[in-house]
Amino acid sequence: MNSAKQPRGSTGAGRRRPARPGGPLLWFLGRRLVAAALLCVGITLVAFVLTQLVPGDPAAANLGQRAIGDPEVVAAFRAKYGLDQPVPVQYLTYIGNVLQGNFGLSQQSHRPVAQDLAEYVPATIELALFAIVLSLLVGVALGVVAAVNRDRWPDQVLRVVSLGGVSMPTFWVALVAFYLLFFKFGLLPGGGRLDPGMSPPPYATGFYTLDAALAGQWDVLSSAAGHLVLPSLVLAVYTVGMLMRFTRASVLEILGNDYVRAARAKGLPERVVILRHVLRPAMVAIITVAGVAFGSLLSGAVLVENIFSWPGLGQYAYRSAVNLDLPGIMGVSIVVAAVYILINLLVDLLYGVIDPRIRLT
Known part of the structure; x- marks a missing residue:
């Protein structure tokens, strides 16, 4: 009979692979x-x-x-x-x-490079986190609006805005924003992380906003948050434009699927259809772009930090390059590479959280 048992030791096509321990x-x-x-x-x-x-x-x-x-x-x-x-x-x-955790002795500061990095890296990460959160909130929202209003006037306007965001050089945007918003009209604070004469909060994480909140220094928190706004806006201009374009393309691709049309045929509100059936699968591509953008913010903040006198990794990298500080240059390279690798790992793990069809095999 055809239903005879398969000989021991043979491997059938439908036979499962043994589960890996762990x-x-x-x-x-x-x-x-x-x-x-x-x-x-x-x-x-x-x-x-x-x-x-x-x-x-x-x-x-x-x-x-x-x-x-x-x-x-x-x-x-x-x-x-x-x-x-x-x-x-x-x-x-x-x-x-x-x-052994020894990155050498900096030739410019005459201190251990690890000590310099512990001082400068938190400032840049705080700035990049603020910029990427702002970029996600604005870029994804505007990208969804552009996709829902495809080929109508909101879509046309937002496409021009996104094209301008990815086309304008960051250093030019920084100079214009510094002149208009700080020097000309005084709407936002200029350089540095705190107002002149204000002492930093007790060190806990290196993030002035978080450290000030933990210490209950609300005036320092307000000053630190205010100084974050202008450089974060400048860094977010390019990322917002890029996220808008990717979000629009991803949402347009998903809007044509059968399950989206079925959800609309059931009479679900458009807001529910967009949030549950469209935006969630589109987030796979969006998170990928956001992960790459966050790494780019860390490595591309050199000019912005110098214009706004932000004491972060960009200024340290610039001084290390000018002074041919080889241990400092190597330390910056390792930190940026480690952040890129960590972000890519987190993005891969988020794939399985957002889309249950993705399996880590």
């Missing part, structure tokens, strides 16, 4: 963490090679014209920072120190 989520996290570690090592290698190829002498950039003429001073500087060793030895020494 479940697919742990396997997925394990694979991604291993890949993240390898990516970090590769990024350090690329960054180290590129910094070695940059024309210029770190000793000349840091010692000045008088000291560079003294061979003993130059030799002492190179020995202090390990620049007298061969390049492969320098890289292996650096990797060994990084594995």
